[in-house]
Every structure is written in C-alpha cells, then in structure tokens.
Amino acid sequence: MGELFGTDGVRGTANTGFMTASNALNLGAAVGRYFARDGGVHRVVIGKDTRLSGYMFENALTAGLTSTGMNVLLLGPVPTPAVGLLTRSMRADLGVMISASHNPAIDNGIKFFGPDGFKLSDAVEAEIEELVTQGVDPVPAAEIGRAKRIDDGRFRYVERVKSTFPRQMRLDGIKVVVDCAHGAAYNVAPTALWELGADVIEIGVSPNGHNINLNCGSTSPRTAAQAVLAHEADVGICLDGDADRLILIDEKGQIGDGDQFMALMATRWKAEDRLKGDALVATVMSNLGLERYLEGHGVRLERTSVGDRYVVERMREGGFNLGGEQSGHIVMTDYATTGDGLMAGLQFLAEMVRSGKQASKLLRSFEPVPQLLKNVRYAAGASPLEAQSVQDAIKAGEAEMGQKGRVLIRKSGTEPLIRVMAECEDEAMLERVVDGIVAEVASAS
Known part of the structure; x- marks a missing residue:
C-alpha cells in the first residue's frame, strides 16, 4: 500500500x-x-x-x-x-x-x-x-x-434495517433518544424507530454542513446521556457521522461501549446456537475483561488490527458472523456487509423487549479491566514511533506491567495521531506508564 x-x-x-x-x-x-x-x-x-x-x-x-x-x-x-x-x-x-x-x-x-x-x-x-x-x-x-x-435510497435502507428486527416484536412503550450526530442518519434513524413503534426523542438531526459530530453523536455521547435523563428515556442510541458505529446509553445515563454490546450479543447468539465458529472477532483495542468474560461462556475472541475492514476480512476468512470494535463498529454479516449502527441499535432494543430487562442490566455483562487511552497529535513528516526515546519508554512500560496488563501503541489510520493505550488492574501503574510514554511521544512529535 x-x-x-x-x-x-x-x-x-x-x-x-x-x-x-x-x-x-x-x-x-x-x-x-x-x-x-x-x-x-x-x-x-x-x-x-x-x-x-x-x-x-x-x-x-x-x-x-x-x-x-x-x-x-x-x-x-x-x-x-x-x-x-x-x-x-x-x-x-x-x-x-x-x-x-x-x-x-x-x-x-x-x-x-x-x-x-x-x-x-x-x-x-x-x-x-x-x-x-x-x-x-x-x-x-x-x-x-x-x-x-x-x-428513494434512504427508504430502501429503512425497510432493510427494519427487516432485521423480529417481525413479531414492536417497540411500543419504549422511549428512545436517538442522536444522529447531524450526520447521514438524521432522517432514516428516527423514521425506522418510529415505524417500529418507539417513542422517539430526536437530537442531532439538523445538519447544516458544518455541525456534523459537533458535541454530539457517538464521539460525544454525554449530550445523549443528558437527554436520556431529561426525558426519562429507556435507552439512548448514539450514531456517528456516517452511522456505521453505535454507542448506547442506559436509562441511568451511563455509557456502554462496543465491547459490552458484543459481549451481550455473542453470548446470546452462542446460547441460541447462532454464533458461527463459537467466536467473536474484535480488534486489539477490545478490553481484556471482554476476553475473559467470553472464555467463561465458551466463546473465543479473535483479535485483529484496528479497523472494521480488518474485522470483516477475518470474519469472512473464518466464516464468523459477529464482530466489531470497542469504538462501536458492530458487524453482523447475517444482516449487513459492514458496520451498521442503526441495525445494531435495533438488535439491542430487540433484546430489551425479549428479556424484559432494562438497558443498564444488558450493558454491564462484564467488569472491564481499567483501560486508559491518550492521543498525541504529531506534525506532518514526523515519525515519533521511530524515536529511540519513545521505543525505550514503551519497553520500560511493558516491563513494569509484566503480566499485570498490556500496552498497545499505534498510529491512527485516519488522523495524524499516535494512540497510547494500556490496560492494568493497578490504576496508579496504568496512569504512570501511559503518561510516561505520552510524554516521550509528544517530545518526538
């Protein structure tokens, strides 16, 4: 490439x-x-x-x-x-x-x-x-x-998304906040939810060409969380600008990421004998807590490089039908060829209806291992990961954590950022290691 x-x-x-x-x-x-x-x-x-x-x-x-x-x-x-x-x-x-x-x-x-x-x-x-x-x-x-x-492209899409929702179910009596990030789903997401019977509270549905993802959507879920509390909603669905990712909000205003959603769906599909290969495909960013939880339910976690395209490639290679990213890309190849935030949101709502459980109960399948991610922007032409001081800091951090956690450093594929992530049960150690690496990356940027 x-x-x-x-x-x-x-x-x-x-x-x-x-x-x-x-x-x-x-x-x-x-x-x-x-x-x-x-x-x-x-x-x-x-x-x-x-x-x-x-x-x-x-x-x-x-x-x-x-x-x-x-x-x-x-x-x-x-x-x-x-x-x-x-x-x-x-x-x-x-x-x-x-x-x-x-x-x-x-x-x-x-x-x-x-x-x-x-x-x-x-x-x-x-x-x-x-x-x-x-x-x-x-x-x-x-x-x-x-x-x-x-x-009529958007109407064709709405009908396809609705077809993935169980035909015998409706969303009557469920109040849903949907945040469309002033993006591509500003029309289709509220329409699909309303047609399935939900009481829909719309936010982020007034695009003007300049406000996409601005203090709203999956990258700023606090806006939706506040709306959930203000309207006493049952759940919040946050999409990003092109609606291929999803972040969920429970009725208490708490945020559930892609890992929690994947844990729910993987174990549910496993119990129904629908999970192909008894495996979930996720990236190296997914939490260790997810991996441990899946192991306890007989589900294998297959990790890939960051990017939903790599998740999909591995799913196709291995014949798997469920995968995604912690950031909210959820791929269900029984229904779609790529991540679909609205479709994933409907699957979560279907589970709420089927189980009769509140969103807060479904969005806390496992206790995540403390994880810290910090981004460092670098100048054009800079290669901070090649600096010896940065490599030394990474090695020192890995050595300090040992078997207690892991360190993951990578360059963003979409922005000039170095992403410094680590997981560790010892939160003081976690912050110390991440901050040490961040400081060296910033100096070399």
Missing part, C-alpha cells in the same frame, strides 16, 4: 493535500477504469454524509467516473451501510461513500465497496492507487457515462 489509502479509504481535510476536487476527479477516473476495464455497461452508486464538502466531492467523483464510461447513481445523504446494501441490491459494480465518519466537519473521505457490498481489499486499493499515479485516459465522447439521482 502507498500513502493514499488509510484504514478506511482516503481521508483528510477538505481542499488540502489529496482531498481536493481535482484529485477526487482523478481518483474517480482511476476507480472507474479499474472496474470498467473489461468493457460493457457499468454502474456505481454514490452516497455521502452531510458535510459541506460532500457536494464538491460528489460532483468531482461523478465527473471522473463518467469520464471512464461508468453510469453513476446518486443516493444523496445516506449511512455508509446503505451504500454497501444498495451496491448489491442495485447490481452495481462499485459503491462509493463520501464521508470522514467521526471526524470534524472540515475533514472528508472517500471509501469504496465492491459489487459484493464489502469494502475493497488492500490489494485492490493498491492497484487503484497505481492507476491514480499513472493517469487514466477518458473514453470516447460517445461512451461517456450518465448520472442519475435515486430519490
């Missing part, structure tokens, strides 16, 4: 670096050439979230794709999982989502789905990157593709 694609497509600040309209046009042409190289008529669907720059990238990508003969179907603002779904159902060769997910509004990104609805592999992205470098010749004028707006 080169420098263009990160762990989740291409991403950066709009109108800087690679994230310009001209580069998006070239990327669209390269992707179009890759998928249309065998000739014939080809189709691509494009969705986006609510960022102002989405208009610019949508038009640029459309120009690049049609210049190589691809016909473009424009979905408008829809969640990322809707693009995966509609790529398959509309028999498209390619799906494109324009979104920077949980990042601030000034950022944007472009991610791709193959005809099977799954994200493209590293190998395919490398070939596309090579085409971007080489440049692509446009097709003759008579072969230029067409572009068409699809007005």
